[in-house]
Amino acid sequence: MRTRNHRGRTVALCAAFAAAAALALTACGSSTDDKPVASVSASASSGRALPLTPPMAKPNLVLTDTHGQKFDLAKETAGKPVLLYFGYTHCPDVCPLIMSDIGNAKRKLPKAEQDKIQVIFITTDPDRDTPQRLASWLPGQGQGFIGLTGDFNTIQAGAKSLGITIEKPVKQQDGSYTVTHSAEVLAFSPKDDKAHYAYTDSADSATYQRDIPKLIKGEDL
Numbered sequence: 001m002r003t004r005n006h007r008g009r010t011v012a013l014c015a016a017f018a019a020a021a022a023l024a025l026t027a028c029g030s031s032t033d034d035k036p037v038a039s040v041s042a043s044a045s046s047g048r049a050l051p052l053t054p055p056m057a058k059p060n061l062v063l064t065d066t067h068g069q070k071f072d073l074a075k076e077t078a079g080k081p082v083l084l085y086f087g088y089t090h091c092p093d094v095c096p097l098i099m100s101d102i103g104n105a106k107r108k109l110p111k112a113e114q115d116k117i118q119v120i121f122i123t124t125d126p127d128r129d130t131p132q133r134l135a136s137w138l139p140g141q142g143q144g145f146i147g148l149t150g151d152f153n154t155i156q157a158g159a160k161s162l163g164i165t166i167e168k169p170v171k172q173q174d175g176s177y178t179v180t181h182s183a184e185v186l187a188f189s190p191k192d193d194k195a196h197y198a199y200t201d202s203a204d205s206a207t208y209q210r211d212i213p214k215l216i217k218g219e220d221l
Helices: 094-107 111-116 131-140 152-161 205-217
Strands: 050-057 062-064 070-072 082-087 118-123 146-148 185-188 194-199
Touching: 062 152, 082 094, 082 205, 094 118, 094 131, 094 205, 111 205, 118 131, 118 152, 131 146, 194 205
Parallel strands: 082 118, 118 146
Antiparallel strands: 050 194, 062 070, 082 185, 185 194
16 A cells, blocks of 8 residues: 655645546545545556546646647647646655656657657646746656646646546645645547546556557557
């Protein structure tokens, strides 16, 4: 069982998946009693891509990219292989680890495959994650990543349609923030623009390096 918990700090954590069912997520965040706030089932801890049944369609989500331009998620990614993650740039651990694992995997692929895969980071903390903040943070995780921000309610609704739980960030009395969100990476096939697989934070760079070429071809992972 894997848990993460930090008193008075922002935390991201993944949750369990229901076998042979739709994605089942439990959000997590900071706690005042240091008790674990979420866990991953043993079956979800191998790091392998977990199949989603049924596959999930992309939401009709229009946000703002790092250039300050509107980005229509469904339209801009149509027919392309996509890895999608909801997180935030001030995350102390899980978010940068997941994004850097994907970035390291992408960097080791042939240039043609690097150019085909779309890695999209949607903030769960839009008040602090401005286009400028995303533009400065994302290159440190991986090259060519697409960062998106916008209205929190819009982001929350889009995440909910994918089974991802996020809650509005809360500023604590000591000035710290609690940002609660699930931490799965969704893999969308270019064949039907649906998410057929998800990764928990137990997936490492080698996992993504192995799977991205298959995802590009629309193959089973």
